[in-house]
Amino acid sequence: MKVLGIGCHPDDIEVACAGTLAKYKKLGHEVTVCHVTNGDMGHVEIMPPELREMRIAEAKKAGALAGIKVVTLDIGDLVVYSSDRKQRDAVVEVLRQEQPDVIITHSPNDYMPDHTAVSRLVFDASFAASCLHYNQGLPAAPITPIYYMDTLAGVGFMPTEYVDISDTIELKIEMLECHVSQLKWMRDHDNIDFAEFVRTCARFRGLQCGVQYAEAFTACNVWPRMVPKRMLP
Numbered sequence: 001m002k003v004l005g006i007g008c009h010p011d012d013i014e015v016a017c018a019g020t021l022a023k024y025k026k027l028g029h030e031v032t033v034c035h036v037t038n039g040d041m042g043h044v045e046i047m048p049p050e051l052r053e054m055r056i057a058e059a060k061k062a063g064a065l066a067g068i069k070v071v072t073l074d075i076g077d078l079v080v081y082s083s084d085r086k087q088r089d090a091v092v093e094v095l096r097q098e099q100p101d102v103i104i105t106h107s108p109n110d111y112m113p114d115h116t117a118v119s120r121l122v123f124d125a126s127f128a129a130s131c132l133h134y135n136q137g138l139p140a141a142p143i144t145p146i147y148y149m150d151t152l153a154g155v156g157f158m159p160t161e162y163v164d165i166s167d168t169i170e171l172k173i174e175m176l177e178c179h180v181s182q183l184k185w186m187r188d189h190d191n192i193d194f195a196e197f198v199r200t201c202a203r204f205r206g207l208q209c210g211v212q213y214a215e216a217f218t219a220c221n222v223w224p225r226m227v228p229k230r231m232l233p
C-alpha cells in the first residue's frame with residue numbers, strides 16, 4: 001500500500017502521526033510525507049530565509065530515520081490559502097505523482113489557519129486529482145480514504161480510530177527531536193519541553209484505547225472514501 005501524509009509545517013507530521021507512519025513502514029508499506037510550508041516563520045530570532053533551509057533539512061533528517069521519503073511544497077508560513085488554485089494544483093501534482101492508497105492530513109478544526117487551510121486543500125485537491133480532464137499531464141489519482149490526524153494537544157478532537165504506537169513511540173520522539181530549531185527554542189525560552197508534550201498526548205490517547213501509546217484519527221466520511229476494511233495499521 002502507498003501511504004501519503006500531508007502536513008503543514010515541517011514538524012506537524014512528527015507531532016501527530018509519525019508513530020503511525022513508522023508502523024506502516026515496519027509493515028512493509030511505502031510512505032511519503034509532503035510538507036506544504038517550509039516553516040520559515042517558526043522562530044523569533046532566526047530570519048525566514050535561513051530558517052527555511054534549516055527546517056527543510058530537519059524534516060528530511062526526521063523522515064530518513066523511519067525510511068520515509070520527504071517532499072516539500074516550499075510555501076511560506078501563514079500564506080496558505082485553500083482557495084489559491086496554484087496551491088491546490090501543487091497538491092494535485094503530489095497526489096498524482098505519489099498515487100496514494102490512503103492519505104493522512106490535518107483535521108479541519110485544528111488550531112491555526114495554515115493547518116485548517118491544508119486540511120481543505122488536501123480534501124479539494126484529492127477530488128480534483130481524480131478528474132481525468134483537470135490539469136491534464138500526470139495520470140489521474142484515485143479517490144482514496146482520508147484520515148484526519150489529532151489536533152494540537154488533542155483539543156476539540158473526538159477520535160474514531162486509534163493506532164497503537166507503543167512500538168514506534170521512541171522513534172517518533174527521535175524524529176521530533178530532529179526539529180532542533182523548534183524544540184531547542186521552546187526549551188530555552190518558553191520552558192516548554194515539546195517532546196514531553198507530544199509524548200503526553202500519545203499516552204493520553206493510549207489510555208483511551210487500552211494501550212501504552214496511541215495516535216488518534218477521524219475518518220473523512222464522504223462518498224466514496226469509505227471502505228469496508230481497516231486502512232490504518
Ligand SMILES: [Zn+2]
Pocket residue numbers: 008009012115
Ligand atoms: Zn504546524
